[in-house]
Amino acid sequence: MNDAWKDAKERAWQAVEPVDEAYAGGELDDDGWHAAMAAIVVPAYLSAATDEGASGHSGTPEDWEYSRGIVAEAVRGERFLDVGCANGLLMESVHRWTGSEPYGLDISPELAKLARRRYPHWAKRIFVGNGLGWEPPRRFDTVRTGLEYVPVPRRRALVAHLLDRAVAPGGRLVIGKFNEEAERRSLEEEVGGWGFRVAGRAERPHRAEPRLAYRVFWIDRGPG
Numbered sequence: 001m002n003d004a005w006k007d008a009k010e011r012a013w014q015a016v017e018p019v020d021e022a023y024a025g026g027e028l029d030d031d032g033w034h035a036a037m038a039a040i041v042v043p044a045y046l047s048a049a050t051d052e053g054a055s056g057h058s059g060t061p062e063d064w065e066y067s068r069g070i071v072a073e074a075v076r077g078e079r080f081l082d083v084g085c086a087n088g089l090l091m092e093s094v095h096r097w098t099g100s101e102p103y104g105l106d107i108s109p110e111l112a113k114l115a116r117r118r119y120p121h122w123a124k125r126i127f128v129g130n131g132l133g134w135e136p137p138r139r140f141d142t143v144r145t146g147l148e149y150v151p152v153p154r155r156r157a158l159v160a161h162l163l164d165r166a167v168a169p170g171g172r173l174v175i176g177k178f179n180e181e182a183e184r185r186s187l188e189e190e191v192g193g194w195g196f197r198v199a200g201r202a203e204r205p206h207r208a209e210p211r212l213a214y215r216v217f218w219i220d221r222g223p224g
Contacts, residue, residue, distance in 0.1 A: 019037060034130065074174040081104070088122070091104050105131060141171045146175070169221060179206065200217065200220075
């Protein structure tokens with residue numbers, strides 16, 4: 001994969017790769033990995049010139065609506081939790097797209113503070129914590145997360161914890177949005193290989209790179 005294509009998949013890859021390598025080599029533990037990632041992400045988000053940039057998106061508002069709008073296709077029920085909510089823009093967007101009542105969780109106190117400042121009417125719904133071990137005050141009909149929020153070996157544990165502790169009975173865990181080669185479903189196959197049944201998926205063509213697709217998929221929790 002050339003750098004241009006890799007950059008289209010994940011613009012932060014050049015900064016993130018050394019952190020992942022240090023973790024894989026035993027130089028960082030879980031806390032060290034999160035601290036190193038925060039040192040990359042938090043200053044970039046806080047200094048971003050646009051609302052989209054402060055939520056990890058480098059494109060235009062129109063690009064945001066197109067790419068992040070795919071999340072709306074996965075939402076079910078009334079209460080929506082965005083894990084890794086950053087400045088809260090996806091919370092607001094999902095509320096506008098679907099009418100769901102939004103909640104947010106971010107590991108960074110600084111980003112949670114920013115989200116509360118932008119949406120004071122939702123301030124009590126925006127929590128600080130690590131999705132890997134966070135104990136929510138209530139359950140949610142839809143929980144959205146990215147797997148990149150934890151070290152690679154901890155991703156299965158993140159999915160299991162959110163399904164067990166955050167998703168309401170009959171609810172849904174949504175993974176994405178992420179960019180992936182259109183010809184493969186590598187992330188979905190990986191999660192399925194952990195023993196989780198993927199209940200559905202949605203995708204849209206990438207706006208700039210035809211070999212890629214914007215994707216989400218979801219795991220539904222049973223009624224019990």
